[in-house]
Amino acid sequence: MTSTLAIGDFSRATHLSVKMLRHYHEIGLLEPAAVDADTGYRRYATEQIVAAQIIRRFRDLDMPLEEIHTVLQAPDVAIRNRVIANHLARLESSLARTQEAVTSLRELLDHPQANVPIDHRRLASTPAAVITDIVDKADALTWYRGAIGELAATLSAQDINPAGPAGGIFDTELFTEDRGRATVFLPCDPVPEPIGRVSATVIPPAELATIVHPGPHTDIDRTYGVLAAYVTRHELAVDGPIREYYLVGPAETRDESLWRTEVGWPIFQARHPR
CATH class of the missing domain: 3.20.80.10 (Regulatory factor, effector binding domain)
Structure with a gap:
C-alpha cells in the first residue's frame, strides 16, 4: 500500500507552501495521489517528494512552469535533456549580461568621467x-x-x-x-x-x-x-x-x-x- 502524507506534512517535507501545492495541482503540474471526495483534502505519496523537490529547484532557476511540466512528462531522456539544456543556455546568457552590467557599473563608479578625446x-x-x-x-x-x-x-x-x-x-x-x-x-x-x-x-x-x-x-x-x-x-x-x-x-x-x-x-x- 502506498504511504501518503497530508498536504501540510508534504509541504514541510518539500518546503513548498500549501498555497503553491494547491496551485500546482490546479495547473496539473503536481497532482495529489488522492483527494477526499467529501472534504477535498489532498494527500501526496511519499514517492512524490522527489518530484516536488525537482520542481522547487527548477523554479529556483526561474524555469517556466510549462517547461517544468514538459520535463516531468517527457517521454524520453532526449526531450527532457533538450528542454533543460535550452533553459540553462538562457541562464548563461542572462548571467553574461549581468556580469557585463556589473563590470560597467564598477567602471562607472571608479571612473565617473571618461577621458576620451572629442x-x-x-x-x-x-x-x-x-x-x-x-x-x-x-x-x-x-x-x-x-x-x-x-x-x-x-x-x-x-x-x-x-x-x-x-x-x-x-x-x-x-x-x-x-x-x-x-x-x-x-x-x-x-x-x-x-x-x-x-x-x-x-x-x-x-x-x-x-x-x-x-x-x-x-x-x-x-x-x-x-x-x-x-x-x-x-x-x-x-x-x-x-x-x-x-x-x-x-x-x-x-x-x-x-x-x-x-x-x-x-x-x-x-x-x-x-
Whole structure:
C-alpha cells in the first residue's frame, strides 16, 4: 500500500507552501495521489517528494512552469535533456549580461568621467546601400547585426566593394520613445541594385562632434553622455539624428572588446568648407 502524507506534512517535507501545492495541482503540474471526495483534502505519496523537490529547484532557476511540466512528462531522456539544456543556455546568457552590467557599473563608479578625446568632422554626402526600419530599442543590437550582414552579402553578391566603414543613423524617437527609425548603411560607389530590404540612397552631409567608443555596446551610453555634455557645454548642439560609424565591428571580429564605434552628435557648421 502506498504511504501518503497530508498536504501540510508534504509541504514541510518539500518546503513548498500549501498555497503553491494547491496551485500546482490546479495547473496539473503536481497532482495529489488522492483527494477526499467529501472534504477535498489532498494527500501526496511519499514517492512524490522527489518530484516536488525537482520542481522547487527548477523554479529556483526561474524555469517556466510549462517547461517544468514538459520535463516531468517527457517521454524520453532526449526531450527532457533538450528542454533543460535550452533553459540553462538562457541562464548563461542572462548571467553574461549581468556580469557585463556589473563590470560597467564598477567602471562607472571608479571612473565617473571618461577621458576620451572629442573631434569635429564635416562629412560630405555619400552614396550608400541602406536598410531602414522602425526598431524597438531593446532589439536594436540584434537588428543592427542582421542588417549589417545583409548589406555586406548584397554588395558581395553584386561584386561591389564598400567605400568606407558601415554606419548607422538613429532618429531621436528611438531614444526618447524606445522605438523609432533606424538606418544602417555601407558607403559604396556604384550602389547596388535594390534587393530584399536593401536599397540605395545618398547619405546627406553632416557636421558632427565625434567620439570613439571602445568595446561592446552595453555601456555605449557613457560615451553618448560625454559627447552630449561636450556639445551642450560649448553650445554646439542642433536638431538631427545621431550617427554611428563602425570602425571595427561584427563584420571584422566577433570579439566585442575589439569593437570601435565612432559616435557623431550633430552640431552647427563650425567652419566653412574651402
